[in-house]
Amino acid sequence: MTLALEQTRSSPARRPRRKGARLHAVLFHVAGVLVALLFLAPIAFVVLASLRPPAEAGTPPLPPWPTTGLDTASYARLDAFGAGILHHAGNSLFVSLGTAAVTILVSVLAGYGFSRFRFPMKGLAFVLILSTIMIPFQSILTPIFLILAKLGLQNTLTGLVLIYVTLQLPFSVFMMRNAFDAVPKEIEEAARIEGVKGFRLLVFVLGPLVLPGIVSVGLFAFLNAWNEFLAALVLLTDQSKFTLPVLMTAVRSGRFGAIDWGAVQAGVTVMMVPCLLLFLALQRFYIRGLTAGAVK
Incomplete structure (x- = not known):
């Protein structure tokens, strides 16, 4: 019932x-x-x-599918600009990977130091690092150019990597400090009792715990360096060292006033593919890094 x-x-x-x-x-x-x-x-x-023929490349996007079939001639014409698309893509890859690697190394060490150690004027130093985000990059472009010229790094990809790392570090240090703050100190104390200290403690114990933050920092650094245009345009004068964004300005300008829209779209596609693949491969860590490490 x-x-x-x-x-x-x-x-x-x-x-x-x-x-x-x-x-x-x-x-x-x-x-x-x-x-x-x-x-x-x-x-x-x-x-x-x-993938459209030259006659259809600059037309409106409707119909989206090429009426005369697929045509890869735009990529061949794109390769004729400068030293070739693979050469300039290699320059961009070197700059982006170098920026990501150095940014991860410095930001992990700095974030761990700000999170775990006590030293005089710690809060002031951290605030000064974050305050550099408010400085427009365009306003310090001339001093940066003069400093690189004095160091002999002007018109080099290594100098460009150092500039990108400097611009990326404030945000990266902030993210990594928050990522280490989210790790309980009891885990670190237990590892020290077991005899794990120093660099091994940072790499093998805390490293896997802050891996989402590390991936987020590296992904941000890679994407920003891959798509950055102004610093590469001003600091690089040798055409063989141009990165892909700078190369695209030459493609966009055209020859004799005529713009090859097919080559422009091919260049955009080439620049877009690595970013999409990298983000899709690391999106799981990236989202966890933003939610667990960057935002407390």
Whole structure:
């Protein structure tokens, strides 16, 4: 008797809730698909425009599919600019990987120091590091140029890496300090009791725990260095050392006033592919780094 009463009371109430939950889930997925299409549409148009014949490359994106089939001639024309697309992509890759590696190394050590050690004027030093974010890069471009010239690093990819690392470090140190703050000190104390100290403690014990923060710092540094334009344009004068963003200005300017839109779209596609692949491969760590390390 009691079971029958409970079933009659619970079943009518559960059905509207289940229907409401299903409707909510359907609307959520439909909205997600629409937003994804909204963001993917420009990427698809760029890729398809790079595969169009020259006569169709500069036309509006409708119809999106090439009417005369796929054509890879735009990538061949892009390779004719400068020293070749692979050479300039190698320059960008060297600068981006170097920036990410040095930024990770310095920010991990600095973040660990600010998180675990006590030293005089610690708070002031951290505030001064963060305050450099408010300085516009354009306002210090001339002193940076003169400093690199004095050091003999002007017009070198190594000098460009040092500039990018300097610009990326304030935000990276902030993220890594918060990432280390989120790790309980009891874990570090237990490792010290077991005899793990110094660099081994930082790499083998704390390193895996702050890995999402490290990946986030490296991803930010790589993407910023890969897409940066102004510093590379001003500090690099040798055409063979141009990175991809600087090369794209030459492609965009065209020859004899004529813009090769197919080569432009091909260059955008080449620049876009590494960023997409890297983000898709590391998005799990990136999201965890932002939620667990960067925001307390």
